[in-house]
Amino acid sequence: MKGWTGRILWIDLSSRKIQIQEYSGDFARRYVGGRGFAARILWDHVPAGTDPLSPQNLLVFAAGPLTGLPGPSTGKLVVATKSPLTHGYGDGNIGTRAAVGMRRAGFDAVVVKGRAEKPVYLYVEDGKAEVLSAEDLWGLDAFSAERKLLEKHGKAAGALVIGPAGERLVAYATVISQEGRSGGRVGVGAVMGSKNLKAVVFNGREGVEVADEGALRRLAADSYREIKRRPQYGFWMRQGTMMTIQWSQENSVLPTFNFSEGVFEESGSIDGYAMEKVKKGQRGCPNCNMACGNYVLDDEGEVSELDYENVAMLGSNLGIGDLARVARLNRLADMWGVDTINLGAVLSYAVEASQNGLLGERIEWGDFDQILALARDIVERSGVGDVLARGLLEASSKLGGSEYAMHVKGLSISAYDCHAAPGMALSYGVSPIGAHHKDAWIISWEVAHGRFEYSRGKAARVIELQRIRGGIFETLVACRLPWVEVGLELDWYMRIFNAVTGLSWSLSDHFQVADRIYNLIRAFWVREYTAEGREWSRVLDHPPAKWFKKPLTAGPLRGARLDPVKYDELLGYYYSMRGWDFRGVPRASTLEALGLADVKSDLEKYIRLTP
Amino acid sequence: MYYGYLSDLAGTRENVVSVRDGASVRVRELIAERVIKLGESSLIILVNDTPSTLEALVKAGDTVKVLPHVGGG
Numbered sequence: 001m002k003g004w005t006g007r008i009l010w011i012d013l014s015s016r017k018i019q020i021q022e023y024s025g026d027f028a029r030r031y032v033g034g035r036g037f038a039a040r041i042l043w044d045h046v047p048a049g050t051d052p053l054s055p056q057n058l059l060v061f062a063a064g065p066l067t068g069l070p071g072p073s074t075g076k077l078v079v080a081t082k083s084p085l086t087h088g089y090g091d092g093n094i095g096t097r098a099a100v101g102m103r104r105a106g107f108d109a110v111v112v113k114g115r116a117e118k119p120v121y122l123y124v125e126d127g128k129a130e131v132l133s134a135e136d137l138w139g140l141d142a143f144s145a146e147r148k149l150l151e152k153h154g155k156a157a158g159a160l161v162i163g164p165a166g167e168r169l170v171a172y173a174t175v176i177s178q179e180g181r182s183g184g185r186v187g188v189g190a191v192m193g194s195k196n197l198k199a200v201v202f203n204g205r206e207g208v209e210v211a212d213e214g215a216l217r218r219l220a221a222d223s224y225r226e227i228k229r230r231p232q233y234g235f236w237m238r239q240g241t242m243m244t245i246q247w248s249q250e251n252s253v254l255p256t257f258n259f260s261e262g263v264f265e266e267s268g269s270i271d272g273y274a275m276e277k278v279k280k281g282q283r284g285c286p287n288c289n290m291a292c293g294n295y296v297l298d299d300e301g302e303v304s305e306l307d308y309e310n311v312a313m314l315g316s317n318l319g320i321g322d323l324a325r326v327a328r329l330n331r332l333a334d335m336w337g338v339d340t341i342n343l344g345a346v347l348s349y350a351v352e353a354s355q356n357g358l359l360g361e362r363i364e365w366g367d368f369d370q371i372l373a374l375a376r377d378i379v380e381r382s383g384v385g386d387v388l389a390r391g392l393l394e395a396s397s398k399l400g401g402s403e404y405a406m407h408v409k410g411l412s413i414s415a416y417d418c419h420a421a422p423g424m425a426l427s428y429g430v431s432p433i434g435a436h437h438k439d440a441w442i443i444s445w446e447v448a449h450g451r452f453e454y455s456r457g458k459a460a461r462v463i464e465l466q467r468i469r470g471g472i473f474e475t476l477v478a479c480r481l482p483w484v485e486v487g488l489e490l491d492w493y494m495r496i497f498n499a500v501t502g503l504s505w506s507l508s509d510h511f512q513v514a515d516r517i518y519n520l521i522r523a524f525w526v527r528e529y530t531a532e533g534r535e536w537s538r539v540l541d542h543p544p545a546k547w548f549k550k551p552l553t554a555g556p557l558r559g560a561r562l563d564p565v566k567y568d569e570l571l572g573y574y575y576s577m578r579g580w581d582f583r584g585v586p587r588a589s590t591l592e593a594l595g596l597a598d599v600k601s602d603l604e605k606y607i608r609l610t611p
Numbered sequence: 612m613y614y615g616y617l618s619d620l621a622g623t624r625e626n627v628v629s630v631r632d633g634a635s636v637r638v639r640e641l642i643a644e645r646v647i648k649l650g651e652s653s654l655i656i657l658v659n660d661t662p663s664t665l666e667a668l669v670k671a672g673d674t675v676k677v678l679p680h681v682g683g684g
Contacts, residue, residue, distance in 0.1 A: 235616035444680040556660035
């Protein structure tokens with residue numbers, strides 16, 4: 001088996017037992033890596049109905065066959081678990097030296113179960129693992145904890161750490177690396193916290209054996225050169241994803257005032273051009289030549305790494321038009337180890353709830369001091385912050401205002417308003433982790449191709465994007481941005497994959513793996529919902545009520561809103577093309593055709609399947 | 612008006628074009644050649660902030676915005 005190390009490291013923190021599993025080539029070819037490995041491991045080893053914060057839940061760190069090898073933006077890792085925020089499948093993708101370190105240490109994945117009695121961290125080096133005390137790290141913010149770990153294990157080590165939010169089980173706590181990288185917005189950080197696991201650190205010096213080293217080196221060098229030749233490259237290197245603020249404003253999709261509007265009057269104060277004026281530099285993930293981590297100094301003079309999602313969610317969506325203050329909120333969120341997207345959505349829900357009299361005290365849009373105080377309360381789990389720390393689904397069921405709790409299946413919407421974007425709303429609705437743009441960022445295509453339509457073509461496009469973004473890039477594991485932002489063709493990835501593995505796969509082979517994984521993940525959701533005594537239904541794939549009921553009141557598209565009947569029809573087209581029944585549950589025949597007969601048999605114990 | 616990297620290709624973020632009163636011009640004729648060369652599938656055209664095409668006719672006083680497809684993460 002070339003390209004894969006063929007080994008998965010298992011650690012039980014309760015018993016301190018460490019095992020190395022050698023997996024088969026068949027497993028590698030059926031699930032490829034990253035999300036594929038994670039989904040199958042969680043399906044097989046998390047008992048149905050497990051409490052996500054219990055020792056029985058698993059934490060999976062999974063690389064793919066491209067991870068850490070020469071090639072465009074391959075310094076990435078998937079972190080996955082049964083989500084404490086959604087109680088369904090959850091994963092995230094993080095760029096980090098830990099990705100390279102894990103592969104060089106000889107593992108394609110690390111799986112953690114159990115719970116340590118006292119705070120610990122996991123140290124993995126060249127095929128060996130140790131569980132070490134983290135009592136001196138517990139309570140530290142993520143940046144300080146990582147610095148201490150790198151002082152001890154060397155600057156070349158890769159570390160994944162949690163901050164106070166993970167320790168206090170904030171349901172959307174993330175894993176942090178390199179002081180600004182954050183992954184696992186479904187609450188992977190909280191699961192680490194529940195296991196008393198402060199960090200995972202990798203040091204590796206071994207290489208991964210590949211099928212054709214010469215071809216890989218040539219393809220890598222050529223693809224890096226190709227990226228730099230693209231006309232988008234210069235602008236990308238100046239603004240990165242921050243250019244999307246202006247783009248979203250012009251297309252009326254910039255989330256504003258808790259997704260009530262798609263335009264923000266002060267967008268020019270927080271957009272890419274505003275950022276360029278105060279930009280201090282940029283940072284990237286390993287193996288990347290289009291670094292997107294633009295950093296500025298915030299209003300306290302501290303470094304803050306900005307991108308579109310965190311500036312939109314902590315800026316326009318809260319009515320804050322001051323980039324230096326948005327940068328402070330963003331930097332604090334990273335230090336606390338909490339997801340900026342969920343945090344922005346929860347805070348904006350709280351502002352709207354306060355204005356509807358649900359919180360006692362009234363908070364105004366853009367009131368930075370009150371918003372910051374509320375954010376601190378969430379991380380400290382103080383007062384109403386304790387309820388808000390549980391996420392939008394649970395908070396709105398306790399406090400009220402569910403019609404403006406902007407989430408799907410518990411995971412907050414990321415930074416695109418969908419009043420006039422039914423395809424993007426579908427993408428959020430059927431995303432495999434709850435509302436997120438990662439899998440099918442259709443909105444750019446949609447605004448140019450009949451944005452008010454609810455067509456079969458749109459459903460088909462969502463599936464195509466899911467196969468590429470959520471399938472290929474999440475299994476290889478490599479960053480999708482060279483393909484998305486400068487148009488590096490998918491063929492480069494196919495050729496690199498084949499050089500690494502010695503296989504002769506085409507796009508359709510990767511698409512079949514993607515479909516297998518999507519169905520496995522959907523089966524996981526249905527199994528967990530059913531095992532927890534909750535009913536699975538197609539309404540779970542609907543976006544929040546606000547977009548149907550409350551039209552835009554500002555901008556060129558004022559009056560626009562989603563049509564609930566047509567949205568449901570669009571969802572039906574998607575189900576039909578996926579081979580899912582009217583409930584959005586995979587048909588028995590679909591699972592069998594994808595080689596998931598064992599999953600079908602297991603799922604039938606929980607729910608009646610349509611043939 | 613050009614957005615994102617299209618402003619690099621056009622060499623400007625904004626270009627004012629004179630059109631005779633009462634006359635109309637195709638959007639395609641107003642846009643820098645290096646941008647047009649990318650093809651319509653690479654562009655998002657807004658005329659007076661509403662979705663449009665390269666073949667649309669515009670008159671004096673109209674605003675044409677040309678945006679690229681971006682990923683945003």
